[in-house]
Amino acid sequence: xxxxxxxxxxxxxxxxxxxxxxxxxxxxxxxxxxxxxxxxxxxxxxxxxxxxxxxxxxxxxxxxxxxxxxxxxxxxxxxxxxxxxxxxxxxxxxxxxxxxxxxxxxxxxxxxxxxxxxxxxxxxxxxxxxxxxxxxxxxxxxxxxxxxxxxxxxxxxxxxxxxxxxxxxxxxxxxxxxxxxxxxxxxxxxxxxxxxxxxxxxxxxxxxxxxxxxxxxxxxxxxxxxxxxxxxxxxxxxxxxxxxxxxxxxxxxx
Amino acid sequence: xxxxxxxxxxxxxxxxxxxxxxxxxxxxxxxxxxxxxxxxxxxxxxxxxxxxxxxxxxxxxxxxxxxxxxxxxxxxxxxxxxxxxxxxxxxxxxxxxxxxxxxxxxxxxxxxxxxxxxxxxxxxxxxxxxxxxxxxxxxxxxxxxxxxxxxxxxxxxxxxxxxxxxxxxxxxxxxxxxxxxxxxxxxxxxxxxxxxxxxxxxxxxxxxxxxxxxxxxxxxxxxxxxxxxxxxxxxxxxxxxxxxxxxxxxxxxx
Numbered sequence: 001x002x003x004x005x006x007x008x009x010x011x012x013x014x015x016x017x018x019x020x021x022x023x024x025x026x027x028x029x030x031x032x033x034x035x036x037x038x039x040x041x042x043x044x045x046x047x048x049x050x051x052x053x054x055x056x057x058x059x060x061x062x063x064x065x066x067x068x069x070x071x072x073x074x075x076x077x078x079x080x081x082x083x084x085x086x087x088x089x090x091x092x093x094x095x096x097x098x099x100x101x102x103x104x105x106x107x108x109x110x111x112x113x114x115x116x117x118x119x120x121x122x123x124x125x126x127x128x129x130x131x132x133x134x135x136x137x138x139x140x141x142x143x144x145x146x147x148x149x150x151x152x153x154x155x156x157x158x159x160x161x162x163x164x165x166x167x168x169x170x171x172x173x174x175x176x177x178x179x180x181x182x183x184x185x186x187x188x189x190x191x192x193x194x195x196x197x198x199x200x201x202x203x204x205x206x207x208x209x210x211x212x213x214x215x216x217x218x219x220x221x222x223x224x225x226x227x228x229x230x231x232x233x234x235x236x237x238x239x240x241x242x243x244x245x246x247x248x249x250x251x252x253x254x
Numbered sequence: 255x256x257x258x259x260x261x262x263x264x265x266x267x268x269x270x271x272x273x274x275x276x277x278x279x280x281x282x283x284x285x286x287x288x289x290x291x292x293x294x295x296x297x298x299x300x301x302x303x304x305x306x307x308x309x310x311x312x313x314x315x316x317x318x319x320x321x322x323x324x325x326x327x328x329x330x331x332x333x334x335x336x337x338x339x340x341x342x343x344x345x346x347x348x349x350x351x352x353x354x355x356x357x358x359x360x361x362x363x364x365x366x367x368x369x370x371x372x373x374x375x376x377x378x379x380x381x382x383x384x385x386x387x388x389x390x391x392x393x394x395x396x397x398x399x400x401x402x403x404x405x406x407x408x409x410x411x412x413x414x415x416x417x418x419x420x421x422x423x424x425x426x427x428x429x430x431x432x433x434x435x436x437x438x439x440x441x442x443x444x445x446x447x448x449x450x451x452x453x454x455x456x457x458x459x460x461x462x463x464x465x466x467x468x469x470x471x472x473x474x475x476x477x478x479x480x481x482x483x484x485x486x487x488x489x490x491x492x493x494x495x496x497x498x499x500x501x502x503x504x505x506x507x508x
Contacts, residue, residue, distance in 0.1 A: 132490035
């Protein structure tokens with residue numbers, strides 16, 4: 001299969017799941033991928049990559065590493081790219097095989113749980129935040145945009161390559177929760193002020209954040225040990241979900 | 255001047271500054287605008303607005319309020335719209351006349367200072383966050399994207415209509431700082447942990463956040479009383495600027 005054909009096909013979630021492959025686009029993302037332990041299947045390069053020194057250096061590095069390279073013309077490249085002004089480099093890499101059951105037995109801290117969070121930019125920013133603030137993993141529950149969607153990966157700024165991200169069903173989370181002794185805190189505007197749950201005595205916390213418009217799902221509400229909120233100004237309805245996740249994660253872990 | 259022509263013209267920052275007008279697009283934004291004290295110059299409506307009950311209710315409300323309405327065909331409407339699938343409503347409203355010198359004498363808390371923050375989505379999310387967490391105002395220093403850019407307004411989710419946002423020069427900020435006794439804290443990965451500045455004794459804080467790629471400008475560095483950081487995992491370079499602003503704002507005010 002030509003890499004170009006494969007890269008185009010991987011725009012579809014079903015294709016990503018079938019092949020266990022994803023696409024990372026742009027100079028910075030591919031640089032981060034080369035620095036990570038992930039397996040790269042191949043790299044597509046368009047002529048514009050070589051115009052800037054950083055792009056040329058990346059192309060040289062790709063060659064040095066013995067990664068399969070396919071040179072393509074700008075128009076063909078554009079058909080595989082997600083961005084409007086592509087930088088001329090797309091890598092196809094293997095989605096790491098991670099799951100709740102593979103989480104180390106001895107972790108402590110916070111597991112971030114995404115309950116039908118739908119905007120790719122929000123989810124990518126949440127993955128970036130969770131990695132930077134030292135969360136144990138980010139878990140996508142049903143209804144959440146695919147964690148390996150190209151826009152999510154781009155907004156993650158490389159965090160996907162070092163921080164465990166994977167999807168899970170509620171039933172898998174239930175099993176894990178019983179085994180790991182997870183306290184579930186769900187973010188909800190109607191919850192108690194987060195300051196009221198501090199300091200947290202549970203060693204393992206699952207922090208659930210819900211959909212941008214609808215908030216928590218019935219599945220999340222039914223499972224939450226407590227619902228927590230950030231006190232907001234009277235005329236403000238809500239925070240952006242990535243901002244709320246960041247503040248809560250920081251507050252629960254510091 | 256026809257509203258359609260004006261709305262198209264207001265895509266340019268220079269036109270917004272010349273007319274002191276901005277554009278709010280979409281059902282939710284126009285609903286928020288109607289609830290706010292801002293002056294609406296007129297509303298453009300395309301037929302698709304009336305297809306959903308919420309859109310039809312908004313059109314009725316606009317008529318009740320005696321606002322000037324211009325009905326336009328979908329193609330013409332699309333030429334003024336910023337989004338790919340416009341909902342069929344655009345309002346043109348007056349940019350509120352706000353400035354540092356008009357800030358009340360008796361305010362306490364945090365003034366958020368944007369130092370060349372460039373992504374419209376980030377700036378809109380920061381305005382939304384600042385409003386929700388009760389910041390006194392959000393001030394855009396040179397190099398920051400226009401606060402009244404349509405994408406910034408959209409990401410602000412209505413916060414622009416109730417929270418003071420305006421631009422300022424560094425020299426205006428210097429004058430205000432001397433008068434108001436503002437302690438300037440600048441966010442920087444190399445700064446001291448934010449926990450080290452808590453509790454903050456200054457009644458008035460200016461929290462500076464910098465450009466997404468380049469970080470703080472020399473102007474900001476020269477003025478900062480202290481530089482503060484959020485402790486990050488070793489392999490993480492940075493947080494998204496809106497997430498960082500949210501965590502710091504929450505930490506400094508709670």
